[in-house]
Amino acid sequence: MLTAHAPAGYAVSKLAVWMRWIPESCASPRTVIGVGVVAALLPDLDMIYFLTIDQRQHLHHSYWTHIPLFWVAVCCGAGAACFFLRRRHMIPLVVLAGVNLLLHCFLDTIVAGILWHKPFSHRYTVFAEVPNAYPYTALNFILHWTFALEVLIWLAAVTMFAWEKRTHKRRAIQIPQAPFSDPQSCQ
Numbered sequence: 550m551l552t553a554h555a556p557a558g559y560a561v562s563k564l565a566v567w568m569r570w571i572p573e574s575c576a577s578p579r580t581v582i583g584v585g586v587v588a589a590l591l592p593d594l595d596m597i598y599f600l601t602i603d604q605r606q607h608l609h610h611s612y613w614t615h616i617p618l619f620w621v622a623v624c625c626g627a628g629a630a631c632f633f634l635r636r637r638h639m640i641p642l643v644v645l646a647g648v649n650l651l652l653h654c655f656l657d658t659i660v661a662g663i664l665w666h667k668p669f670s671h672r673y674t675v676f677a678e679v680p681n682a683y684p685y686t687a688l689n690f691i692l693h694w695t696f697a698l699e700v701l702i703w704l705a706a707v708t709m710f711a712w713e714k715r716t717h718k719r720r721a722i723q724i725p726q727a728p729f730s731d732p733q734s735c736q
């Protein structure tokens with residue numbers, strides 16, 4: 550997936566806020582959205598290592614940052630830490646981060662391989678092969694039918710954002726204003 554990880558993370562996190570899956574005692578809606586979007590982008594931080602230290606020698610999807618079972622283990626560890634350190638109210642936030650990390654892996658599986666079975670198997674799983682029809686790699690992905698999914702995710706996230714803004718504006722208008730008082734009249 551080229552561009553839709555952040556809007557996918559936003560959409561899932563916004564849904565969690567709207568459905569009240571994460572209580573306000575755990576985190577504010579802004580924190581929930583922030584954690585969700587960061588988690589949805591986190592695996593692709595390996596691009597820094599891929600482009601600088603590794604010098605493109607291995608697929609960045611072979612790094613541990615794109616191994617789903619690694620993130621499951623990390624989230625289970627974080628959840629257990631919250632439980633034993635009496636921070637149980639944070640567990641829903643850890644679950645949300647885990648969902649967004651696995652969502653990243655799932656979205657990457659659409660046109661690029663992900664090692665879903667590692668460490669038990671080194672076979673990449675991929676849903677659709679993108680033919681190498683154009684000289685520019687990005688163009689091959691943009692002109693493939695799967696790019697419509699990216700557009701749909703963007704549309705969903707922008708619609709949710711606009712809906713939230715509209716509802717917020719309406720609520721602000723409905724809050725009764727204090728009656729106008731003329732300071733002169735008190736004298």
Ligand SMILES: [Zn+2]
Pocket residue numbers: 592593615653657
């Ligand atoms: Zn990725």
